[in-house]
Amino acid sequence: EIIQYVSENYHMPELSLKYLSDRFFVNQNNLSTALKNKLGVGFHEYITRLRVEKAKDLLKNPELSINDVSSMVGYNNPSYFNRQFKNLLGKTPTQYREDGYSEQTK
Numbered sequence: 001e002i003i004q005y006v007s008e009n010y011h012m013p014e015l016s017l018k019y020l021s022d023r024f025f026v027n028q029n030n031l032s033t034a035l036k037n038k039l040g041v042g043f044h045e046y047i048t049r050l051r052v053e054k055a056k057d058l059l060k061n062p063e064l065s066i067n068d069v070s071s072m073v074g075y076n077n078p079s080y081f082n083r084q085f086k087n088l089l090g091k092t093p094t095q096y097r098e099d100g101y102s103e104q105t106k
Contacts, residue, residue: 010050011074041080
């Protein structure tokens with residue numbers, strides 16, 4: 001139920017272990033352990049991966065700015081979004097978008 005909730009609400013900037021533990025009335029440490037066992041990665045890594053995957057789809061729309069995409073996937077700070085995106089994919093959202101367009105036109 002919690003994983004489903006996260007999948008549907010990844011765009012909420014306030015989504016965190018604390019938020020989830022309060023919302024579902026569970027101990028934060030127990031929740032963290034349970035999610036890590038179920039997902040194979042910690043919550044922070046899971047939510048980052050989920051948000052970056054969603055951002056990759058949104059970046060296909062040239063009418064959306066990087067800042068728009070950042071806020072749509074749950075980041076209040078576009079610089080932090082850029083860092084997280086680059087840490088996961090090895091390129092910035094702008095580079096990803098440019099690479100995608102150049103590959104599509106070849």
